[in-house]
Amino acid sequence: MADTKWPAMSIADANRLLTAPGMPFEMETVTIRGIPTRVYKNAPPHLRAIFELGKGWGKRDFIVYEGERLDFDSHYRAVCALARVYADRFGIRKGDRVAIAMRNFPEWSIAFWAAAAIGAITVPINAWGSGAELEYCITDSGSKVVVVDGERLDRLRPHMSDLKVAGIIAARASREPLGDALALEDLIGKPEDYAKLSDAALPDPGLEPDDDATIFYTSGTTGKPKGALGTHRNMMTNLMSAAYAPARACLRRGETPPAPDPDAPQRSMLLSVPLFHATGCHSILVPMYAGGGKLVFMHKWNPERALELIEQEHIQSFGGVPAMVWQVLESPNFALHDTSSVEAIGYGGAPSAPDLVTRIKQQFPKVQPGNGYGLTETSSITTQNSAEDYENRPESAGPAVPVCDLKVVDEKGNEVPAGQVGELWIKGPNIVKGYWNKPEATATAITDGWLHSGDLVRMDEEGFVFILDRAKDMLIRGGENIYCVEVEGALYAHPAVMDAAVVAIPHKVLGEEVGAVVQIAPGKEVSEEELKAHVRRLLAAFKVPVKIELRHEPLPRNANGKILKTELREDMKKYATN
Known part of the structure; x- marks a missing residue:
């Protein structure tokens, strides 16, 4: 029975209870790059361990795209087949880079997990980039193989002579002219044949939590983008943090967080953000795969199409940036669709109007909306605001997840009192190693494990963060x-x-x-x-x-x-x- 007096527990007490010895979110201190750091004791060790979970979800739908359906078993087999191509044909080994430059196709997931399973470093590249921008990220990262779709292949054609790669693999590209590229279906077969591929275990690459896993290029407004070098621990931390807010919300309202139910109905989510962004990859693809969920891909964001898919696929959660949610709410066709399956709407990546919470509750009465704050350099989630906390502080991005430390500092790096404005600094196991081959930029951005976010904020006594502006945009x-x-x-x-x-x-x-x-x-x-x-x-x-x-x-x-x-x-x- 819920406590009628909300909140039934402070944020600090909820954190203490959820992270206590023997609890799922138990923490311990380990040394990461010479710095003692709180981590989730029960976090999976690396992406390979998560990948192996996929085999157990069998014939459940994993990815739905424009009428195509890819179940977990077929996805697992396709990943194993491509991983063997990476290793046997192109000599990819642990620590080698594999770039992915394509829109949200099912093959994006296959290319990602194939690299992760053999210990390669995945380099997701902004598919909106020009040919020169794609070429820069491939070359700067030293990628050995690049997996592209037809549109990205066309953009790269004028730059082929500058690419120092062992192979280019093309998905959904016209046969003529493939040029130097190899068709993915020639290497692993057509999607309808994935179920016939071998599911024999891949060789163990000997991964450790702090091994390199990803290079995500930041979308800088000036100069060349920088590659944020993330680790397996970064991603596994985010996986745990993604599950934290609902448990904390239960305690705040006086309820006991429910135990995981293996027989619960499959979760379903509409993917409306790019997989080459930390939100799409870290906070959607990986958690949904780990939990046996169904991901419904969109070819291109369109609020009317989103409403159709919500109804057709019985979508339980969707989101993106706040503007996407507003577009769904404001759709003239909203009332024509059955949206009763929706239980959660989450967003971030941009400021949201406090009134958005009210509108969501009006049009989705059973939904608990939520937002959060994070950066590419924080491997997505840093703070979370959900349920009653969000309804009571709709202008806040929420408090930090328990493994993150936050402080607000002045121009000299000195911490300022609660309520005062300053730059947000962040420390925790979700902070990336630094910028790929850019030690000076790394030293400027990270001090003794503290990431300088570049965001101006104020933080109240309870630790709720209020984002005011980018320092450079003020x-x-x-x-x-x-x-x-x-x-x-x-x-x-x-x-x-x-x-x-x-x-x-x-x-x-x-x-x-x-x-x-x-x-x-x-x-x-x-x-x-x-x-x-x-x-x-x-x-x-x-x-x-x-x-x-x-x-x-x-x-x-x-x-x-x-x-x-x-x-x-x-x-x-x-x-x-x-």
């Missing part, structure tokens, strides 16, 4: 700091605003003024002056945008769902005061 108007997220939050509070981005407009005297670009919700109308008056009622006058550009089309975003503020800043320079 506006300074006549010496006054203005946090873009605060102004965006005020704009989001207006019912006609579906998406919003606040950027600087250059000003000759003040340095910068506040500008905003807003996407109007379908079927709604609002004027620029109405929105200015709305913000003025909520915030100080100097924070009110001097110019609000109204749009009906979606704001520009990168593959990870983050608004391209660099592009918007350029657009808004036309309003500059000289």
